[in-house]
Amino acid sequence: MAKSKKKEALLHASERLFYEHGFHGVGLKQIIHEADTALMTLYNHFSSKEALVEEVLRRREERYWSYLDSHVEQEGEHPFVTVVKAHGDWLATESYKGDMFLRAIEDYAGTDNDIEHIARSHKEKLLSYLRQLAKKVDEENHEDAAHYLTLLLEGTTSMATLIGAEQATAYARAIVEKMNTVPDEQRG
Known part of the structure; x- marks a missing residue:
């Protein structure tokens, strides 16, 4: 159709x-x-403006995951570095004024529609995605690694509005590269 x-x-x-x-x-x-x-x-x-917002969020999420997956599958670097780079590229082109999903959570908290659920689900999916990626690369403590990376990506998103996506991504990449070189027993 x-x-x-x-x-x-x-x-x-x-x-x-x-x-x-x-x-x-x-x-x-x-x-x-x-x-x-x-x-x-x-x-x-x-049927309503809320239904339109829901569809906009679903489609944006679909584009984000497609973008992230295509980069992770193509790159030869460590997947954590690739995720940070891809997320940073997304910020530069699609999310330079902040996170639409966080804005949706804030704007529609406690309302009687699916908008907040869609936005929160996106954040939960990010954590799950990174958990699976950590398992795939045989990260010993994949649960912690997923939380570290989620916080790193969310912080990068926030900082992009202050210092720009390119600089925020450079800092995030430096962190993830250090994270991958420090033995597990030396991590905080």
Whole structure:
């Protein structure tokens, strides 16, 4: 089944606007104007603004995992270094103003929809992904390694808004390279 061009236009415009102005800083009129669609078209595809936000988050997450996986599979470096580099590249191109998932958790905490759940699930999936990666490289304490890497990536995301994605990624890469060279018994 072919994707609806109007639906794609709505999703693309919505993601950009939500990222630039926040979820509550964008109204449906602005979205349909930017997407060059009618309000009825929006409601033909999405039952509410919340349903639109949910789909935007799901698609963004799908793109993130696809991006991360493709880099981890291609690179010859240690997978932890590759993850940091790929995450940093994502920040530079897709997430230079902060984390859309954290923003969703903040903006929709305690509301009666799936937005907060989707965003929290993304964070849990990151921890799980890194846990599996640590197991794959035979990291002795894969649980700790996954937590270290998750904190490192989340910190890199935060710092990208202050010092830029390139510099934040350089610091994160230096940390992960040191982490991989220090014997387990010497780690804190």
